[in-house]
Amino acid sequence: MIAELDHALSSEQVLKSIVSGFPQEVIDGVLRSLTTERRELARFLLAYQNAKSGSFDLIKERAGNDPGAFLIVARIIRGLSQKELARKLGLREQSIQRWEAERYRSISLSNYQKIAQTLGVRWRMDELVPLSEQFGLSYDVTKDNLTKVLRHARDNGWLEADKDSDENAIATLVRYVGDHVIRYGTPSLLRTGLNVVNHSEDWSLLSWKAQVTRQAETVISRSKPRYRPINVSWLADLVRLSQFEDGPKQAMDLLLENGIVLVTEPQISGMSVDGAAFLIDETPVVGMTLLRDTVDNFWFTLLHEVGHIVLHYRTGLSSGFFDDVNSSEVDEFEVEANQFASSMLIPAEVWSRSPVRIAKTAEPIERFAEHLKISPAIVFGRIRMERNDYKIFSNKIGRGTVRKQFFQEVRSMP
Template identity: 35%
Template sequence: MIYSDKQYTISEAQLVRLRDALAAAESEAEDTAADQRWLRHAQTDAIRSQIATLEAELSHYDLLKSGEITFAKSHSLENLPSVLVQARIAAGMSQTDLAERLGMKAQQIQRYEASEYSGASFSRLIDVCEALNVHATGLFERDDMSKGAVFSWSDVDDVVWKQLPAREMARRGWFDVPRKGDVHQLARKYFMQAAGAQFASAYHRKKMHGSSMPNEYALLAWQARILERARAIVETHNPPNFVADDRWVADLIALTRRRDGPKRAQALLLSKGIILVTEKHLSGTYLDGGAMLDRNSRPVIGLTLRFDRLDNFWFVLLHELGHVFLHLMDGLRYDFFDEEETSGNDKVEREADEFALDSLIPEAKWDECLSRFALSEEAVRIDAKNLGIDASIIAGRIRKERGDYTILNGLIGQGQVASQFEDDGDELV
């Protein structure tokens, strides 16, 4: 983790050197004898891994310092040192700033953070927590930002497996529990097989955007289920590799006019190398959707359909698709989880929102929609026909922008989505 602007500058210089080293290694590999190329490839793979790690840490520091990450949270004392560092950076404070607030020398804060606060007394930890607005729950928050959270375990050994919603996972049939079987051990085994240790590590930070604080262990379990089902689809259908070219999104929007559009969207995404899975959210979470990369770096979108409406389906799908095109492939190492009704100034979520809105209805076209003012079903249908989209999309956007969810109820496609995915575990159309 990067702790200061000085370390950031050093890391940037190191990244330049690593990129130069990679270019040189790749050039040398071309002139290497065939029986020695495996060694060169191993060297270049190791350098690429170091580059990816540095790029992720630099991006994470940028987001923290700019205030784009609104708060972080941890439920274990082992993670408190990381929470304190992230809280300091997100508050726009340097190590010197924090030291001055505590009446200490900057070098002492540097030593604390370098040693993960191992030498700090309990009373000193309380002082630091108070200075950074980190509470007993492990929470730090910026009052001027929208709600959101980042969950991160240093590695799989930091996970408190007994906090997984094991009994609910078993009730849903995710794994069998033999007589006298330890349901918590079985839940852990399920997670390791369905997702893998890397999904409970800093390699996969969980970025939650929502107005409700979720249970991060329920989040972890839901993600494992999504990844398990996505892997089954890949093994059955062998989809092509994903290419970050969004020119086909217009074909996706055209499907909104079809009665079976949501199910057809799943097949279209599959043909483009993106796996779409629907899975009911777990107790303790308030999810609408999530976007992540599987263990083979293939984009996976999960939807909960907790609001069984067409307007919600299409906006959430396009929002998660925005994360795929804009954020998943940039090395930031975030898995994105979203609650659709939330709004705010979070940069990455704002970008995903803009991608969804502009894809569904370009801003210039939206300005021409008379239904925004007429607020009648007939006006909405006329605008929808002119734009070549389903009326639910216009109705949903009007309701959200006005903050009035009592209008245009007959156009939002209530109860028209979930039934299309009742056989989601079967063959795709």
């Protein structure tokens, strides 16, 4: 992969083939992202090489506070191959390969302890105790909040048995969230303003992310998606899907083909999140609430979250982005994602020269959209936003046409 990135970044011809036809703002962002990707991969390689030579400082630093990476580092420090560790445990080498490939995300606590003991290391056990056993001490969750999330969970098919008592159902929800926190941490940053807000103890947001993650894990297990940062040619195809009535559903398939999992899950009452982008191991996930059921909002939100993936794969996606796209105050990551979405949908140079910005009637706007091969709703939405007049063209933004493509019936968990 490093050689492939080196080739792309050093060859003008190869680079042009990667970003051909994109607006300049998007090209600049992709170049920054590929440069970062190359740098981070080189650091991983150097850390591994140093560890093989007996110097472990860099690889310990790369592991950070990840308990799964901690076991991988411990194995390398002990000088054991995956096959040798498997033999010590009485397992097949493939078991260790699979666990390490997903950084031990699916391993049970007892097996984690067994491997740690075999390697002669110990992770702080308070980090490994299921949150369901310490939830009351870690989170200040009111009864109203618990009841609100429970109602949402039952309405949207989160629970296998909706006839359970409230007490049993809440215990199940707490276990879901606790398991999620153990494996992935908390969505600690809600990047909607200049002062990034800590939402690590936002029970609704955390419950929502845990459910989105559970759905994404099912897709990942079935489809084995592989995201390649160097491949961005499909972005133009994604934008063109907006022309079609079922474009949102088609977008889900196209994203999966290119290594990204899209999950739609309605917002829990009180949340103010349009979309999210985060990682499950190496797989990018986009979660969308469809809070505003319009075509223009769907495509801008989707491209905004895809922008986080393309631009910030190594610089923030592991922590995650949880976005209110209507926020008036944004940090630099959100500015970049906004510019990416705007430019991919309507290139800035084209927009700045177009008379449709001041159009009073629908016809020239629809012709402009047809020329760009995008949904007219996107252009109408852009005009409404720029003029700060949400009364105009209110019947042109595809209101009420997106949610029904995803939320036709209550889903039951597998």
